[in-house]
Amino acid sequence: MATTVLVHRDPPTLAAAVAARLVTRLVDVQAATGRASVVLTGGSVGIATLGALADMPARDAIDWRNLDIWWGDERFLPLGHADRNETQARAALLDKVGVDPARVHPMPASDGPDGDDPEAAAERYAAELKAAARPEDHGIAPSFDVCLLGVGPDGHVASLFPEKPALYEEVRSVVGVRGSPKPPPTRISLTMPTIRGAKEVWFVVAGEDKASAVHLALSGAGPMQIPAAGASGRTRTLWLLDRAAASKLPPSLARLASP
């Protein structure tokens, strides 16, 4: 599995570069297989990437009706709540392109059929993932073509936080998370086995406050200390950074992608 680190000048340049790279990847996969799947991430960089994609004429090269859209995690809030990753993704991009509603797979809301039980909601999403898995996948979930992941200052990805139980889950594909250090406290998250089943994992990271976590993740820290260190794609892992997030990396590790 190849790991590549690319550094972009600033957050807007990073978001535009990730969006352009995502168009290329999804178009290539759709040309080869007629379909594609992507896991979206919450957080400012993840949503900025979707916004940049919405603004690109090249977005229409993606066959949106043959794209399965999943989430890496979700804030367990009522449907339509402004803080839900789904709400923000729809506003930034999904409501602006011709997706097939049946292939947009938001994580359950806290006012859905499972009520305010995040574990029941997680089981529902796990069943949806399993139903979508094909024989060539690794069994519990589709092998996503691209899994986007933001990274927190503590190295968390999705809603998998250092030293929290969800990080240690190796059997279930999706878990409920309570007591999240990042608000809101209750969430739903893919687990590491599901993330690692993706063909490609792309970390999209901006800001000085992430520089230590990025450096630790890329210099051998364990996943329990830095959850991002435990996430990788089956064929490729990309670290897509801005200069601030890359500021503690040795020059040998970080190739400047844009001046």
Ligand SMILES: O=C(O)[C@H](O)[C@@H](O)[C@H](O)[C@H](O)COP(=O)(O)O
């Ligand atoms: O629901 C969430 O909050 C995200 O999924 C979370 O994992 C996020 O990606 C990181 O915290 C980075 O967030 P920023 O990009 O805003 O720093």
